[in-house]
Amino acid sequence: xxxxxxxxxxxxxxxxxxxxxxxxxxxxxxxxxxxxxxxxxxxxxxxxxxxxxxxxxxxxxxxxxxxxxxxxxxxxxxxxxxxxxxxxxxxxxxxxxxxxxxxxxxxxxxxxxxxxxxxxxxxxxxxxxxxxxxxxxxxxxxxxxxxxxxxxxxxxxxxxxxxxxxxxxxxxxxxxxxxxxxxxxxxxxxxxxxxxxxxxxxxxxxxxxxxxxxxxxxxxxxxxxxxxxxxxxxxxxxxxxxxxxxxxxxxxxxxxxxxxxxxx
Amino acid sequence: xxxxxxxxxxxxxxxxxxxxxxxxxxxxxxxxxxxxxxxxxxxxxxxxxxxxxxxxxxxxxxxxxxxxxxxxxxxxxxxxxxxxxxxxxxxxxxxxxxxxxxxxxxxxxxxxxxxxxxxxxxxxxxxxxxxxxxxxxxxxxxxxxxxxxxxxxxxxxxxxxxxxxxxxxxxxxxxxxxxxxxxxxxxxxxxxxxxxxxxxxxxxxxxxxxxxxxxxxxxxxxxxxxxxxxxxxxxxxxxxxxxxxxxxxxxxxxxxxxx
Amino acid sequence: xxxxxxxxxxxxxxxxxxxxxxxxxxxxxxxxxxxxxxxxxxxxxxxxxxxxxxxxxxxxxxxxxxxxxxxxxxxxxxxxxxxxxxxxxxxxxxxxxxxxxxxxxxxxxxxxxxxxxxxxxxxxxxxxxxxxxxxxxxxxxxxxxxxxxxxxxxxxxxxxxxxxxxxxxxxxxxxxxxxxxxxxxxxxxxxxxxxxxxxxxxxxxxxxxxxxxxxxxxxxxxxxxxxxxxxxxxxxxxxxxxxxxxxxxxxxxxxx
Numbered sequence: 001x002x003x004x005x006x007x008x009x010x011x012x013x014x015x016x017x018x019x020x021x022x023x024x025x026x027x028x029x030x031x032x033x034x035x036x037x038x039x040x041x042x043x044x045x046x047x048x049x050x051x052x053x054x055x056x057x058x059x060x061x062x063x064x065x066x067x068x069x070x071x072x073x074x075x076x077x078x079x080x081x082x083x084x085x086x087x088x089x090x091x092x093x094x095x096x097x098x099x100x101x102x103x104x105x106x107x108x109x110x111x112x113x114x115x116x117x118x119x120x121x122x123x124x125x126x127x128x129x130x131x132x133x134x135x136x137x138x139x140x141x142x143x144x145x146x147x148x149x150x151x152x153x154x155x156x157x158x159x160x161x162x163x164x165x166x167x168x169x170x171x172x173x174x175x176x177x178x179x180x181x182x183x184x185x186x187x188x189x190x191x192x193x194x195x196x197x198x199x200x201x202x203x204x205x206x207x208x209x210x211x212x213x214x215x216x217x218x219x220x221x222x223x224x225x226x227x228x229x230x231x232x233x234x235x236x237x238x239x240x241x242x243x244x245x246x247x248x249x250x251x252x253x254x255x256x257x258x259x260x261x262x263x264x
Numbered sequence: 265x266x267x268x269x270x271x272x273x274x275x276x277x278x279x280x281x282x283x284x285x286x287x288x289x290x291x292x293x294x295x296x297x298x299x300x301x302x303x304x305x306x307x308x309x310x311x312x313x314x315x316x317x318x319x320x321x322x323x324x325x326x327x328x329x330x331x332x333x334x335x336x337x338x339x340x341x342x343x344x345x346x347x348x349x350x351x352x353x354x355x356x357x358x359x360x361x362x363x364x365x366x367x368x369x370x371x372x373x374x375x376x377x378x379x380x381x382x383x384x385x386x387x388x389x390x391x392x393x394x395x396x397x398x399x400x401x402x403x404x405x406x407x408x409x410x411x412x413x414x415x416x417x418x419x420x421x422x423x424x425x426x427x428x429x430x431x432x433x434x435x436x437x438x439x440x441x442x443x444x445x446x447x448x449x450x451x452x453x454x455x456x457x458x459x460x461x462x463x464x465x466x467x468x469x470x471x472x473x474x475x476x477x478x479x480x481x482x483x484x485x486x487x488x489x490x491x492x493x494x495x496x497x498x499x500x501x502x503x504x505x506x507x508x509x510x511x512x513x514x515x516x517x518x519x520x521x522x523x
Numbered sequence: 524x525x526x527x528x529x530x531x532x533x534x535x536x537x538x539x540x541x542x543x544x545x546x547x548x549x550x551x552x553x554x555x556x557x558x559x560x561x562x563x564x565x566x567x568x569x570x571x572x573x574x575x576x577x578x579x580x581x582x583x584x585x586x587x588x589x590x591x592x593x594x595x596x597x598x599x600x601x602x603x604x605x606x607x608x609x610x611x612x613x614x615x616x617x618x619x620x621x622x623x624x625x626x627x628x629x630x631x632x633x634x635x636x637x638x639x640x641x642x643x644x645x646x647x648x649x650x651x652x653x654x655x656x657x658x659x660x661x662x663x664x665x666x667x668x669x670x671x672x673x674x675x676x677x678x679x680x681x682x683x684x685x686x687x688x689x690x691x692x693x694x695x696x697x698x699x700x701x702x703x704x705x706x707x708x709x710x711x712x713x714x715x716x717x718x719x720x721x722x723x724x725x726x727x728x729x730x731x732x733x734x735x736x737x738x739x740x741x742x743x744x745x746x747x748x749x750x751x752x753x754x755x756x757x758x759x760x761x762x763x764x765x766x767x768x769x770x771x772x773x774x775x776x777x778x779x
Contacts, residue, residue, distance in 0.1 A: 049393065139296040166615075172606060177600075242385070
C-alpha cells in the first residue's frame, strides 16, 4: 500500500518538474526577442502589402516581350517536373539496394539506408546554394538541388514499399526457374509500381512549392522576380506573383490528390 | 470458348499518357536549359567545394552558437504561437464539431490558403514588415505552424469517438462545455504530438529562414558561401544537423509516450 | 522421375526437418503426402525444387542432381517443375494472361522476357493452358478480381504453360470451400491422366487423399512412416501417421 502511494507521489513530482522545465525554456526563449527593434513602419508596410494584394498588377500576368508571371510559373513547373523525374529514375535502383528483404547480407541494405539518410538531411535551399556555385545561377541549379534532395526522400519511401510486398509470387517464379532479374520484373515491380507512382506524384507536389522559392536564392523559377519585387517594394507585383503561386500550388495539389486517389 | 472472341483491352490510354509525359519532360529539359555537359563540367567545381567543406572549421562553432540558440528560440516561439492559433481554427474546421458548412468550409479555406504559401516567402514578407531579425522568422513560423497543426488536428478531430459527446449533450451540456470536457481530453495527446512534430519541422525551417534575413543561423550561410568559406559553411550544416537529430530524438521519444 | 537418396535436413537449432528419406517416384504417378503439420510434408516437397535446402543426401530429377546444380543448370531443372501454393502466389495486380506467361520465363533470357518479347508459341501455350483449366474467358482480368478457386486454376495454368513434367502442390485446396476443392482436385487428376504429368500433392484431409491418390505417403516427425497404395490405408496406419495419442474423434476429423 505504501509502495503504491510512493509511486503516485513520484509521478506527481515528475509532472511538476516537467512543467517547471517547460516554463524555464519559455522564459529563456522570450528573453531573446528583441521586441524593441520592431520597425515603426511595421503598420504602414502591412497596409501596403495588403493593398498590393488586393490590387495586383494584372499587367504582369502576360507580357509577349519578356518576363512575365506565366513564364515564371512555367519555369517553376518545369524545374519541379525535371527534378522529380530525375530523382525517381535514379531512386529506383538505389531503393532496391536499400530494401532489406532483397539483399542477402544485412550490411548491404543498411549502408543503403544510411546513404539515403545523409542525402535527405541536407535542406533543398542549401543544396541549391551549392549547385548555384557549381553550375551557375539559373533553373539548372534548381533542378539539380531538387533532384538530389528528392532522390534521398523517394529512395527511402521506395525501399519501404519494396519491403512491404508479398514475397509469394516471387517464390513461385523462382520455383519456375526465373532469374533474379525476371523475378524483379514480373513478381516485385507490379506490386510496388502504383506505390512508387503515388509517392512520386506527392513528391512532385512538394517540389512545386519548393521550386517557387528557389528563385529567391538564384536557382531559377518565379522566385527571382518575386525577390526583386519584394526588395523594390513593388507590392502590386508581389501581390500578383503571390496569387499566381497560390493558384498554381492549389491546382497541382488538386490534380495530384485526384490522381493518387485513383491509384490506390 | 473460342479464342478469337477474347477482347484484348485497349492500351491506348496508357500509351498516350506515356507519350505526353515524355514530351513534358523533354520540354522541361529544353526550357530549363539542362545540359549534361555543363553538369559534367561542374563536377570538378563541386568536387572542389566538397573537398574544401571537409574538415569543417571547428573554431567557427562558438561564433555561430548564439545564432543557433536564436534559431531554437524562433522555432519554440513560432510553434507555440502557431499552436495557440490553431486551436480555434481546427475546432471550427472539424465537421463533427462545427455543424454549419459555411463555417467549417471557410475555416478550412483560410487554413489551406495559408498553407499554400511557401515558408521562405512568408519570411520575406515578414522581413519587409518587421525588419531584419528573428521577429520576422517567428511570424513566418507561426503562420506555417498554424497551418500544419490545424490541418493535422482537425483531421484527428473528425475521428474522435462521438459517444462521450452524445452523452454530454444528453445531460444538457453547452457547446463550450462539450469542447472543454468532451473533446479536449480526447484530442490532447494527439495535439501535443502534432505540436512536437511541427517543432521538429520548424527547427529545420528556422535554420534556413535567415537566408532572407529572418533571423537564426541561416544568415551565416549567405555570408560564408558568398565569401567561399566552405569549411565554415559545412560547420553550419553539421551544427544544424546535430541539433536537428538531437531534437528529433527527444521529440520522438516523447511522442511515443503520448500515444 | 524423382529420387531421394539418404536425404536429411537438420535446422541450425537442431530441429529435424527430414530424417533419412529414401524415395522414388516414377513419372506419371499421382502421389499424395499426408501427415500432421510440422511432420515434414512441406519440407519434403520444397526440397524437390530446392526452395528448401537439405543438409545431407541427394535429390535426383530424371537422373540429374538438383542438389548439386547451380545457376543456369538449377534454373533449367526448375523450369520443368511446376509448383502450386496454398495462397496461389499470383501477381495480384497483373492480368491472368500475364501471370500464366510468367511461367515461360525459364525458357528465355532475362532481357527477352522483360521486353515482353514472348513468341507466338508462348502465347499459344498460355492460351491452351487457360483453356485446359476452363478459365480462358478471364484472360485479361486482373488476378485479384478472381475467386480463390479461379486463382488456383490460373496457378495450375501457369504450371502447364511451363510445360512442366512434374507438378508439386503444397496444400493447394486448404483455403477453398468443399465444392471448389473438388473442382481443383479434379483438374489436377485430369492433368495427371491426360498429360502424364507427375503429381505430388500435400494434403491434410486423408479422405480427399484417398479419393484421388494412387499412392499415399504418410510422414511423421520428418520420417516416412507409410508408403503404399491408398486402399492399404487403414485405421492402424492412420494412427501411425497422426499419432496414437489422438483420440478417436480427432482421427475421425482427419478422416472426414
